[in-house]
Amino acid sequence: MVEHPSVSNAALYLDAVTVSFDGFKALNRLGLYLEPGELRAVIGPNGAGKSTMMDVITGKTRPDEGQVLLHGRHDLTRLDEAAIAGLGIGRKFQRPTVFEAHSVFENLELACRADRRARWTLFARLSSDRRQRIEEVLEVIALRDRADDRAGLLSHGQKQWLEIGMLLVQDPSILLIDEPAAGMTDAETMRTASLLKRIAGGDRSVIVVEHDMEFVRALDCRVTALHEGAMLAEGTLDAVSANEAVIEVYLGR
Amino acid sequence: MGWLDLKGRIFLVALAVLAGGAVALNLSLPESSALHVPNYMVGLIGKYLCFALLALSVDLVWGFAGILSLGHGAFFALGGYAMGMHLMRQIGERGVYGHPVLPDFMVFLDWKELPWYWHGFDSAWFALPMCLAVPGALAFLFGWLTFRSRVTGVYLSIISQAMTFALMLAFFRNDMGFGGNNGLTDFKDLFGHDLKGAGMRAGLLLASAAALAGGYLLCRWMTVGKFGRVLVAVRDAEQRTRFLGYRPEHYKILVFTVSAMMAGAAGALYVPQVGIINPSEFSPANSIEIVIWVAVGGRGTLIGAALGAVLVNYAKTFLTGAAPEMWLFVLGGLFIAVTLFVPKGVLGEIASLRVRWQARRGSDG
Numbered sequence: 001m002v003e004h005p006s007v008s009n010a011a012l013y014l015d016a017v018t019v020s021f022d023g024f025k026a027l028n029r030l031g032l033y034l035e036p037g038e039l040r041a042v043i044g045p046n047g048a049g050k051s052t053m054m055d056v057i058t059g060k061t062r063p064d065e066g067q068v069l070l071h072g073r074h075d076l077t078r079l080d081e082a083a084i085a086g087l088g089i090g091r092k093f094q095r096p097t098v099f100e101a102h103s104v105f106e107n108l109e110l111a112c113r114a115d116r117r118a119r120w121t122l123f124a125r126l127s128s129d130r131r132q133r134i135e136e137v138l139e140v141i142a143l144r145d146r147a148d149d150r151a152g153l154l155s156h157g158q159k160q161w162l163e164i165g166m167l168l169v170q171d172p173s174i175l176l177i178d179e180p181a182a183g184m185t186d187a188e189t190m191r192t193a194s195l196l197k198r199i200a201g202g203d204r205s206v207i208v209v210e211h212d213m214e215f216v217r218a219l220d221c222r223v224t225a226l227h228e229g230a231m232l233a234e235g236t237l238d239a240v241s242a243n244e245a246v247i248e249v250y251l252g253r
Numbered sequence: 254m255g256w257l258d259l260k261g262r263i264f265l266v267a268l269a270v271l272a273g274g275a276v277a278l279n280l281s282l283p284e285s286s287a288l289h290v291p292n293y294m295v296g297l298i299g300k301y302l303c304f305a306l307l308a309l310s311v312d313l314v315w316g317f318a319g320i321l322s323l324g325h326g327a328f329f330a331l332g333g334y335a336m337g338m339h340l341m342r343q344i345g346e347r348g349v350y351g352h353p354v355l356p357d358f359m360v361f362l363d364w365k366e367l368p369w370y371w372h373g374f375d376s377a378w379f380a381l382p383m384c385l386a387v388p389g390a391l392a393f394l395f396g397w398l399t400f401r402s403r404v405t406g407v408y409l410s411i412i413s414q415a416m417t418f419a420l421m422l423a424f425f426r427n428d429m430g431f432g433g434n435n436g437l438t439d440f441k442d443l444f445g446h447d448l449k450g451a452g453m454r455a456g457l458l459l460a461s462a463a464a465l466a467g468g469y470l471l472c473r474w475m476t477v478g479k480f481g482r483v484l485v486a487v488r489d490a491e492q493r494t495r496f497l498g499y500r501p502e503h504y505k506i507l508v509f510t511v512s513a514m515m516a517g518a519a520g521a522l523y524v525p526q527v528g529i530i531n532p533s534e535f536s537p538a539n540s541i542e543i544v545i546w547v548a549v550g551g552r553g554t555l556i557g558a559a560l561g562a563v564l565v566n567y568a569k570t571f572l573t574g575a576a577p578e579m580w581l582f583v584l585g586g587l588f589i590a591v592t593l594f595v596p597k598g599v600l601g602e603i604a605s606l607r608v609r610w611q612a613r614r615g616s617d618g
Contacts, residue, residue, distance in 0.1 A: 058496060085498035097493045099486045106482055111497055118503045124479040166497070 008072030011036040011205040012057065012174055017066030019052055019229075026052040027063065028229035034174070034207065039200035041216045041237075042209045044226035045249065050209045051094075052229070054176050058091045059084040070174070082116065090167035094178040096159035100152030104143055104162055107151050108134045111166035133169055140195070141165040157188040161195070168199065175199065175206045181215040193218035213237075225249075256477040257470070264556045265466055271298070272462035276455040295454050296526055297570065301563045302461035303523040306468045308546045308562035309555060310515035313472045315544065316553030317481060318508050319488030321406075324413030325516050326540035327420050328388035330530065332517025334424075335387050337437035337530040338371060339380030340448075344441050357439065358432045368430045377444065384521035385514040392513030396506035403502070405491065414537050421535035436531025443525055454526075461522045465559065468515045472555050475508070484508060545588045551598025560600065 007013050014032040018025065027049045034040055044050055055061035056068060059081040068076040074087055085091075098107050112130050115121070138144040141161040146154065151162060160180055167175050177196065181189040193215055200206040200221075210216050216223060216237055223240045225232040233243040240246055275298050279290040307329050314320040341356040350360040354367055373379040395416060399409055427433040446453050475481060486494045487501040494501055524530045533539075542565075550561020565587070572580050595602050 081495045082498050082500045085496055091496050093493075097490050099482075099489055099493070101485050101489055102482055109479065110482055110486055110494075116498045116500065118480070118483075118500075118507045121483055121504075122475065122478070122480045126479075170498075 006072075007069060009036075010034060010069070010072060011038065012207075013067070013069040013072065014053075014057075015067040015069075017053075017056055017063045017068060019049075019056060019061055019063050025229050027056065027066075029066070030226070030230055032224065032231070034205050036173075036203055036205055037201045038205045039197060039219060039221040040205070040207050041219050041221055041223045042207060042226060043211070043213075043216060043223060043240075044232070047228075048226040049229035050226055051178065053226070054091060054178060054207075054209065057084075057174075057176060058089060085170075086116070088170070088173040090170055090172035090175050092160075092163050092167055092175070092177045092180065094182060096156065096163050098151040098154075098159050098162050098166070100150065102151055103148050104138070104151055104154070105134065105147045107162060107166055108137060108169050112169045113171060137165045137168045140168065140198070142191075157184045157192075160184070160192065164192075164195065164199070171204075173203055173205065175204065177206065177208045179210055179212075180208065181210060181212050189215050190218060197221075213241075256474060260556060261469070261473055264469065264559075268302075268462055268466055272302070272459055276458055280451060280455055292451070292454060295458050299454070299458040299461045299526045300523060301566055302458070302465050303519045303526070304543075304546070304562040304566050305559035306461070306465045306519040306522075307516050307543055308550065308558040309465070309468050309472055310512040310519065311543050312547045312550075312552060312555055312558035313475070313515070314505075314509055314512045315547060316555070316558070317476050317484040317488065318505055319405075319491075320505060320509060321410045321544065322413045322509075322512075323410045323537065323540050323544065324415075324417040325512070325543055326537075327417035327535055328392060328513040328516035329520035329523070329539075329543075330417075330420070330424075330532075330534035331388045331391065332384045332520030333524040333530040333534060334431060334437065334520075335374075335380060335384040335517070336521035336524045337440075338374040338431075339377060340440040340443060340525060341437050342371070342375040342380075343443065344439065347441055348439070356432070356437070358427075358435065359430070362427060364430075371430065381521070385517050388513040388517030388520075389510050392510045393506060396502075396509045400502040400505040400509070414540065417535050417540050418537050421532050421537075424532035424535060432531070434532060436529060437524075438529040438531075440525065440528055448525055448528070457522065457526050461526070464518050464522055468518070469555060469559070471511070471515070475511070476555070480504075542584065545584060545591075547598075548591050549587065549595075549598055551600035551602070551604075554598065554600045554604070557598050557600030561598065564599075 010033050012032065012034040014030055016029045016031060017027050018029055019027040030049065030053060042050055052061060056063050057076060059076060059079055063077055070076055070087055076084055099110065109126060112134065114124060138147055141164060143158060143162060151159065154162060180192050184192060196206055196208060196219060208219060222235065223237045224234045225240050225246050227249045232249065233240045233246050275290050275295055278288055279292065279295050282289040311322060311325050314322055344356065346353050348357045350357055352360045355364060399412060404412065423429055424431050425434050431437065440448055442448055443453065476484065483494065483499055483504055487504055491501050546562040546565045547558040549565055550559065551557025569580060572583060591598065597605060
């Protein structure tokens with residue numbers, strides 16, 4: 001185990017988080033320490049608690065016990081989804097959910113940082129620097145020439161990138177990304193890995209939940225392995241995959 | 254006004270021509286003329302325009318925010334009752350019993366004084382705002398209780414249906430003080446002018462047209478910009494919108510309240526034109542009928558909803574004259590047929606035909 005310098009330096013800090021559904025412990029005293037700018041891959045078999053962990057961080061599920069701190073200051077267990085999103089935590093779901101009736105550009109516009117309150121949105125106008133930010137992100141996610149097309153017409157991989165773009169225009173400090181490579185072609189998978197590596201860094205941390213080991217290898221980052229709602233191992237991919245406990249869980253010995 | 258597109262301008266011009274033309278041909282030509290618009294037709298058009306405004310209000314919440322309200326008839330009826338109360342107070346001593354203050358039904362029930370909630374309705378300055386405020390307040394309360402608890406979909410529809418049903422039962426009771434099952438009727442005049450006069454009839458038609466135009470502009474303005482895109486986002490993927498940091502319940506409460514006030518305005522204009530308001534306006538079937546108008550015209554198209562209301566009501570007027578017992582079957586059949594064959598409604602289907610036609614022409618060239 002690594003000694004963590006201090007809670008207040010962590011981008012995200014989870015301590016002893018427990019969530020149970022009808023007695024089943026989806027998370028069992030889970031701890032996690034994420035550095036600012038870090039890219040982290042979270043692996044684990046089905047039911048290991050990966051999605052529940054995301055739910056707790058984004059406010060969808062309230063933990064029964066434990067602590068979830070953002071930048072050592074904000075107690076996320078007390079806030080709802082919208083408030084947590086407002087603090088700069090963006091979440092990408094496994095199944096791409098973009099607003100299919102809207103154009104690619106409009107999807108990014110809705111995601112842009114702006115006052116989210118209904119009465120202000122009524123009078124909202126797109127400022128030129130926001131427009132510029134959208135153009136930049138369109139470039140990053142390689143969808144510039146599809147900007148005016150309806151999002152429903154995009155391919156599966158393009159929808160995933162659009163959704164990542166929708167998180168990027170918010171300039172979030174933490175990005176949670178659930179199985180981005182699922183259903184992608186090999187070429188798309190590799191492009192997604194390099195996209196995520198480019199996104200992480202500076203003040204922006206990224207957590208990627210993934211099954212695909214090739215993809216995790218391409219991310220080339222610290223890996224956390226979960227099992228039965230608790231951390232099983234943490235370290236480089238090579239170290240984690242050499243870990244006895246991990247081998248046992250994965251190969252069922 | 255970049256937000257008002259060509260379709261919208263055509264709609265407003267057509268509305269002005271229809272209303273202005275009907276009034277002009279009614280007032281200026283003698284009854285013997287072939288082009289004379291008869292009095293009953295003026296009233297009928299005015300009524301249709303109120304229904305069109307009501308359909309618009311349902312389209313705003315259903316077509317854009319995905320709230321399938323099966324209780325919008327309640328907001329229409331409440332606006333109608335508020336106007337009806339004003340009209341009752343305007344009768345004064347001309348009632349059957351000649352009581353200076355109490356409406357006939359209260360005298361009949363042997364009431365001694367006006368209930369507190371009837372006070373103020375003798376003044377139009379109080380009564381007219383109430384036509385909007387009462388439905389708006391109920392919608393706000395309803396939205397506050399349901400949307401904040403994240404009640405959506407079919408559950409919300411059922412609760413809205415229950416709301417209008419409960420109101421119907423309540424208004425049927427004599428001791429509610431709204432005339433029981435007879436409702437409010439026998440109106441004499443409005444703003445000091447005889448309700449049956451030609452000028453009043455024309456004025457009400459023009460007011461209904463103006464309210465429809467205003468309602469359309471309001472809906473268009475709310476839906477064409479970012480606010481409207483958030484509504485559609487909530488309709489299609491509410492949870493995603495939440496994770497983007499929006500609070501869908503606030504958007505829904507706002508749009509639902511505005512919609513209820515539009516429905517109230519439609520009811521307030523409707524009542525003086527038909528001369529009566531009674532609890533059957535709250536009946537669940539009425540609210541379902543509004544949804545069918547919108548589905549026929551095209552959900553989420555605004556203009557389509559207004560056209561759907563006029564089309565279906567024209568068919569209703571025609572059929573209830575020719576074969577009244579058939580109407581409910583026709584209405585039900587219409588709903589099934591639209592759902593199966595024209596799911597986007599008349600206007601929505603025309604729009605998608607045009608897109609396909611343009612795409613084909615684009616690929617040929």
